[in-house]
Amino acid sequence: MVSKLDDYLRFNEAALGLRSQRQQVLASNIANADTPNYKARDIDFASALKGAMSNTPAPGSLATTSPQHQQAVASGNALADGTPVLYRQNAQGSADNNTVDMDVERNQFADNAVRYEAGITMLNHQIRNLMAAIQGGQ
Amino acid sequence: MSLFNIFNVAGSGMSAQAQRLNATASNLANADSVTDASGKAYRAKQVVFESVPIDGGSTAVKVAQVVEDPSPLKQQYDPKNPMADEKGYVSMPNVNVVDEMVNMLSASRSYQNNVETMNAAKTMLLKTLTIGQ
Numbered sequence: 001m002v003s004k005l006d007d008y009l010r011f012n013e014a015a016l017g018l019r020s021q022r023q024q025v026l027a028s029n030i031a032n033a034d035t036p037n038y039k040a041r042d043i044d045f046a047s048a049l050k051g052a053m054s055n056t057p058a059p060g061s062l063a064t065t066s067p068q069h070q071q072a073v074a075s076g077n078a079l080a081d082g083t084p085v086l087y088r089q090n091a092q093g094s095a096d097n098n099t100v101d102m103d104v105e106r107n108q109f110a111d112n113a114v115r116y117e118a119g120i121t122m123l124n125h126q127i128r129n130l131m132a133a134i135q136g137g138q
Numbered sequence: 139m140s141l142f143n144i145f146n147v148a149g150s151g152m153s154a155q156a157q158r159l160n161a162t163a164s165n166l167a168n169a170d171s172v173t174d175a176s177g178k179a180y181r182a183k184q185v186v187f188e189s190v191p192i193d194g195g196s197t198a199v200k201v202a203q204v205v206e207d208p209s210p211l212k213q214q215y216d217p218k219n220p221m222a223d224e225k226g227y228v229s230m231p232n233v234n235v236v237d238e239m240v241n242m243l244s245a246s247r248s249y250q251n252n253v254e255t256m257n258a259a260k261t262m263l264l265k266t267l268t269i270g271q
Contacts, residue, residue: 016266020140021195023262027144027255028197031151033248034158035187035199079195102251113258117265127270 005130012123014052018045019116021079026109029088029100036096040088040105048083141266143194144259150190150198151252157201158185158245162238169233172221180231182207182238207232 022043032038078084090099161183171180188202209232217226 020262023259024140024143024147024194024196027147027259030251030255031147031154032187032189032197032199033151033251034155034244035189038189038197041197085195106251109255109258113262116262120265120269123269124271 008130009123009126011053012119012126015049016116016119016123018043018048018052018083019112019119021083023109023112023116025085026105026112029105030102030109033098033100033102033105036098038098038100040090040100041085042088042108043079043083043085048079048081051083052081140194140196141259141263143192143196145256146192147196147198148252148256148259150200151255152249154185154187154199154201155245155249155252157204158187159242159249161185161204162242162245165233165238166235166242168231169235169238171231172219172228179211179229180233181211182231182233 022045025041025043029040029042088099088101088104090101092101093099165182168180174180183204183206185204186202187199190198190200192198211232212230213227214230215226216222216228219228222228
């Protein structure tokens with residue numbers, strides 16, 4: 001029963017987790033818009049979500065078969081769950097080798113924030129449906 | 139909770155841009171300062187940004203150093219000035235006012251971007267608190 005509840009909510013939970021991670025990467029790009037040689041980064045959301053839902057570890061993550069094995073931690077090139085953080089292709093170069101395009105970053109940031117809130121609304125509806133089923137329409 | 143990291147990242151961006159704005163304000167205020175405590179003309183100061191990886195795969199920004207502009211001081215012919223050399227030239231600060239104005243606008247806009255990043259993260263966090271209500 002509990003695993004059914006878990007399965008029911010898992011998709012939106014995974015999506016929200018990835019959305020918040022992506023928001024963090026985009027915030028880093030905006031903060032470093034004036035840092036020389038900084039390269040704008042992003043994650044491939046669709047493939048990261050697919051990896052999270054299919055229970056297969058993302059490429060590059062560590063398999064732990066013993067409790068004494070080290071847990072993977074977030075590094076410069078991957079999130080804590082092993083999702084690779086990629087570099088953005090820039091449309092036009094700049095004198096200081098910085099590849100942050102503020103229009104793209106602001107656009108993606110707003111888009112990601114709205115989708116995050118949509119995910120929360122969806123999760124709320126799922127919980128409301130569960131409550132309706134539990135209470136039997138009373 | 140990774141959304142809280144956005145406060146750290148945007149906060150580091152805000153303080154770095156504020157330092158840059160501070161340097162610009164110093165340069166503009168001292169654009170005509172012929173002498174300082176050591177008797178030399180003022181030299182323009184510029185901040186150098188550096189990205190700093192922090193926990194959770196995000197990258198903050200900090201001011202690595204403040205450098206003085208090494209370009210030559212402007213020479214102005216003004217023999218009546220007490221600071222003039224034997225040929226009558228006064229060394230004026232190497233502040234480029236146009237550059238500083240551009241820097242000021244750029245720092246101000248970047249600061250605003252970071253403020254909005256922080257506000258968006260706050261809205262998302264508050265929305266998250268409504269799950270299950």
